[in-house]
Amino acid sequence: MLLNAIILYTRRQGEATSFEFNVFDNQFATENLAVRKVLMAMLAAVSNKLTDLEVEYNDSILVEKVGAKRAGELLRFLGATKENMRENLSNGVVVSRIFHAPFTQEHYEYFYNLTDIAQLSHYRLQEGKEDRIVFYFTRYLQLIAPDEKSRQVFLEGLEEFSLPYKLVPIS
Template sequence: MNAVTFYTKRVNQATSFEFNVFDNQFATENLAVRKVLMSMLESVAHRLSDLEVEYNDSMLAEKLGGRRAGELLRLLGATKENTRENQSNGVVVSRTFRAPLTEERYDYFYNQRDIATLAHYRLQEGLEDRIVFYFTRYLQLIAPDQEAYDKFLAKLESFSLPYKLVPIA
């Protein structure tokens, strides 16, 4: 297996690790990609407090079926009160909601089979992004300190997942 490439960038005390889906040429349901997300989650698990999800109704229903899509959104905390519509030229193109990250919701992300089931999501510490998945383009960890940095790399190694860090300016 080729090494998984992460583009890294320091921002104050934090380090951003970006896994570019296209560059790594793995399907989003590949076990290596799932291990990347699991490693990210474990490195900042104790810090995560909130979840923000953006989704497109028809795309999610096409992937999961209408009933399962509704069940997933309810599991993740979507309600009429916390969901807002994102429009373009008066047409709803997606919806976004924010909810507390409960243990059950954390487990969903940790155990999901395809990291791209949801188009765009953020796992946050308050309002600070810690893990971001953006429309099958990239999966990013913002490790806030050396402890999270070290935990992330140690978890990749424990999964026997070879990696390469490529610093960017």
């Protein structure tokens, strides 16, 4: 095994390939440069396909990470409005909020330049209704590369960032 290589679990899904970066298995903090480079390579692989953004967040966690003023600014910047917001309730208490918005070039730049990929708890960057990049509650970061070209761009991106990786197929 490559020393300090990141582990990516792969699975074929028809024409698509899923690459999953498990945060626990790789033992990197979500603000680690290696983790950020994985997200950057994922973004490059599907940049021309992304049309939609879905974000789930917890108010207090987001405020703790970025501050109250910045949290409001960030949510507005990403497209959160009263009209597109849904609340997830548990026993009548809001545990998280979810919104869906069009994905823009500004959003691409925001995610590409994130210093901590866990700034938002859970997000999906989508092509229509199809997930392309998913970050799930500090558990995993996943790319669903829809075709061979996207798959190659992702792997070449990791190599360009000098990020050694090991692909582990799962069924």
